[in-house]
Amino acid sequence: MTMRQPPAPDASPPAPARVAWWNERHGRAILYQILVVAGVVLLASYLVSNTLANLESRNIATGFGFLEREAGFGISEATIAYSPADSYLRALVVGLLNTLLIAVAGIALATILGTLAGIARLSPNWLVAQLAALYVESLRNIPVLLQLFFWYSLITEGLPLPRQALNPLPGVYLTNRGLFVPLPAWDPAFGLALAALAVAIAATAALTAWGRRRQERTGKILPTFRIGLALIVGLPMLAWLAAGAPTDIDAPTLKGFNFQGGGRLTPEFAALLIGLVAYTGTFIAEIVRGGILAVPRGQTEAGGALGLKRGLVLRLIIMPQAMRIIVPPLTSQYLNLIKNSSLAVAIGYPDLVSVANTAINQTGQAVEGIAIIMAVYLTVSLSISGLMNWHNRRIALKGATR
Amino acid sequence: MSQPPVTETPDEIFAREEEPVDGLHKEEAPPRARGSVLGWMRANLFSSIPNTLVTIACAALLAVAVPPLIQWALVEAVWSAADPAQCRAAEGACWALIEQKHRFILFGLYPFDQHWRPLLAVALFVVAVAVSCHPGFWRPWLAVLWVCTLGICALLMWGGVLGLTFVETERWGGLPLTLILAAVGIVCAFPISIVLALGRRSEMPAVHALSVGFIELIRGVPLISVLFMASVMVPLFLPEGVTVNKLLRALIGIVLFTAAYLAEAVRGGLQSIPRGQFEAADALGLSYWQKTVLIILPQALKIAIPPIVNQFISMFKDTSLVIIIGLFDLLTTAKTALTDPPWRPFYVESYLFAGLIYWAFSFFMSRYSLFLERRLEAGAKRA
Known part of the structure; x- marks a missing residue:
């Protein structure tokens, strides 16, 4: 360090050195940003002008006008009425609904399977833990697309024709044309029961909130779980009984070359569902296992010391803390499942990508088709991650902002 | 922090001399044999009635x-x-299917009499990977080794010199193609991902917004749509007359996709660098790039290695999606081997064979990532 020199008696305070604006931090930041933005804009305009020139030379119209036109292709399974005479827009909506269907069913089943496998890997029972580990370690490391092909081949080539259908349970038929299960024949009573179920769920939610407030005020515990269970099971049962308790079953029966009636899972849907659930389940299992392991052992012991039973320790102490760790990676697995459902195109399940792909091939409007696919997935992804972030904030530790 | 020295205390000091009071103390049976097979089985399989039932169900x-x-x-x-x-x-x-078709599944449409070339290239690649796995070898010469290895692999695959016949990329297939997609994808995506991660952490709003926009856009859409875009739209993007072959188009899609995901892994590493490191670098008067390259990135990348390896695994598996845009990777050859009608019923064998290869690579990488995680943790614990 140098000693401070006494100022010369006639020196005026030194004027701040003039720095050129491009050498200043702020000025430089603006300069860099202008350069970057200009580069991106130039690149984009170059690509767009090329694209327009190419499209013009190939006589492909631009714009989304084609959505109004008649699609002219059939869709093998649709949740809403659809015929080839409908517009491309309606075909895409059918595809989107199929994507959402597989996403909802896949997420629900993968969560159940993954949670079970994750807990099983921590089981004190050696055999259970090893079986769960075998499942997780084998399927996790094989591409999901290969698994989809495998399941699809297994169903379409491994299962017998409808005439020799496998019949593992009464009324359940496994054939290479799909999996058939009996369903209760539709009756207005089920509408009533569904309404009763909705009422019961709402009532349970209200009761839980009230019970918690009362517990905080008075310390008395309301057996919320039992009352809720009674409501959710009981009310729909009562409604069903009151409406005359219809018990007709719509069972699949062999007519000609295929089964009629009952519920049918097409080979494509079944293969996609099994493949996605089995694959995503392995990742969820690891997340659940990691989440539970991350809760310190002292928490379990402290819960025991408070005199809580094992089940209560798990439900009141371990799970709420584990959930905080589990939810963020679980969200990204849900998003992965939704994005992986686009592999449906490889086995012919008419999801959004598959329908859009057909539309692209028929109209040649690749840019618009891909833009639609991307916009839809982006919307779904962003809304789910928004929802899960909100949930995550709700269960996060108060005061711990990170 | 100094701890009081622990002295060995003989157990006898704590032994109670007086007789136990009735009702407070119960004679316990001696512990059952531990260490023996029976003791192990009792502890791990038959510790309680429900546990026994579960064991019996699993065994059945x-x-x-x-x-x-x-x-x-x-x-x-x-x-x-x-x-x-x-x-x-x-x-x-x-298994005769594998005997008959393994060369097609492994090497695709590559000229049959030249199969030793992709085989040698794969072997070289695997050796290079094995060498790179040892942290003791993480030295500058490793980069040279990789440049040489990839150069020799490219030479072997393409040929056209040294008396090797030229083989165009359309005929490449099977395992070499899968490894090329994965390796080139990772090598090209990595620098892009660092730029994106730095951009996302930048204080310049335009740079930040562009990086976030790109990363979230790519992460929000499925890989298929990116591959479609690369295969259908890249020809439209380029001026008339310029063509890009299918392999390169697929690589562009894979690189863009992987870069966005890797960027998030790198960002995780950047975020875990303590503020003091940035401040210390500033205090030394380092410029932004000096600070980033000399101080921040070496630490951040080390922390980010496990998530980066995990990203490699998922990307290696994701290369199988190129079947949808018509490239002949390992999955495609396994599926195509079945289009031969007499062999059609034996799909399980074919998929099992390809699946086992994918599994071996992915499983090895996941174990390696665990090993690294433990090793890095051990390094961090000193602090």
């Missing part, structure tokens, strides 16, 4: 499933047959 499941599986895979399997009819006659697995 295994008893039902395993013997037919062994019967199918080993006992009644056909190991070698030139004619698929022999397989059809047998009850078991048709």
Whole structure:
């Protein structure tokens, strides 16, 4: 360090050195940003002008006008009425609904399977833990697309024709044309029961909130779980009984070359569902296992010391803390499942990508088709991650902002 | 922090001399044999009644499933047959399919008499990977080794010099193609991902917004749509007359996709660098790039290694999606081998073969990532 020199008696305070604006931090930041933005804009305009020139030379119209036109292709399974005479827009909506269907069913089943496998890997029972580990370690490391092909081949080539259908349970038929299960024949009573179920769920939610407030005020515990269970099971049962308790079953029966009636899972849907659930389940299992392991052992012991039973320790102490760790990676697995459902195109399940792909091939409007696919997935992804972030904030530790 | 020295205390000091009071103390049975097979089984399989029931259920499941599986895979399997009819006659697995088709599955449409070239390239690649796995070898010469390895691999695959016949990329296929997609994808995506991660952490709003926009856009859409975009739209993006081959188009899609995901892994590493490191670098008067390259990135990348390896694994598996845009990777060749009608029923064998190769690579990488995580943790614990 140098000693401070006494100022010369006639020196005026030194004027701040003039720095050129491009050498200043702020000025430089603006300069860099202008350069970057200009580069991106130039690149984009170059690509767009090329694209327009190419499209013009190939006589492909631009714009989304084609959505109004008649699609002219059939869709093998649709949740809403659809015929080839409908517009491309309606075909895409059918595809989107199929994507959402597989996403909802896949997420629900993968969560159940993954949670079970994750807990099983921590089981004190050696055999259970090893079986769960075998499942997780084998399927996790094989591409999901290969698994989809495998399941699809297994169903379409491994299962017998409808005439020799496998019949593992009464009324359940496994054939290479799909999996058939009996369903209760539709009756207005089920509408009533569904309404009763909705009422019961709402009532349970209200009761839980009230019970918690009362517990905080008075310390008395309301057996919320039992009352809720009674409501959710009981009310729909009562409604069903009151409406005359219809018990007709719509069972699949062999007519000609295929089964009629009952519920049918097409080979494509079944293969996609099994493949996605089995694959995503392995990742969820690891997340659940990691989440539970991350809760310190002292928490379990402290819960025991408070005199809580094992089940209560798990439900009141371990799970709420584990959930905080589990939810963020679980969200990204849900998003992965939704994005992986686009592999449906490889086995012919008419999801959004598959329908859009057909539309692209028929109209040649690749840019618009891909833009639609991307916009839809982006919307779904962003809304789910928004929802899960909100949930995550709700269960996060108060005061711990990170 | 100094701890009081721990002295060895003889156990006898704590032994109670007086007789136990009735009702407070119960004679416990001596601990059951530990260490023996029976003791282990009792502790791990039959510790309680529900546990025993679960064990019995699992054992029953295994008893039902395993013997037919062994019967199918080993006992009644056909190991070698030139004619698929022999397989059809047998009850078991048709490993003869692998015998007949393994060269097609492994190397695709590559000229048959030249198969030693992709084989050698794969072997070289695997050796290079094995060498790079040892942290002791993380030295500058490793980069040189990789440049040489990739150069020799490219030479072997393409040929056209040294008396090797030229093989165009359209004929590449199978395992080499899968490894090329994965390796080139990772190598090209990595620098892009660092730029994106730095951009996302930048204080310049325009740079930040562009990076976030790109990363979230790519992460929000499925890989298929990116591959479609690369395969359909890249030809539209380029001026008329300029063509790009299919392999390069697929690589562009894979690189863009991987870069966005890797960027998030790198950002995780950047975020875990303590503020003091940035401030110390500033205090030394380092410029932004000096600070980033000399101080921040070496630490951040080290922390980010496990998530980066995990990203490698998922990307390696994701290369199988190129089947949808018509490239002949390992999955495509395994599927195409089945289009030969007489071999059609033996899809399980073909998919199992390809699946096992994918599994071996992915499993090795995931174990390696665990090893690294433990090693890095051990390094961090010193602090």
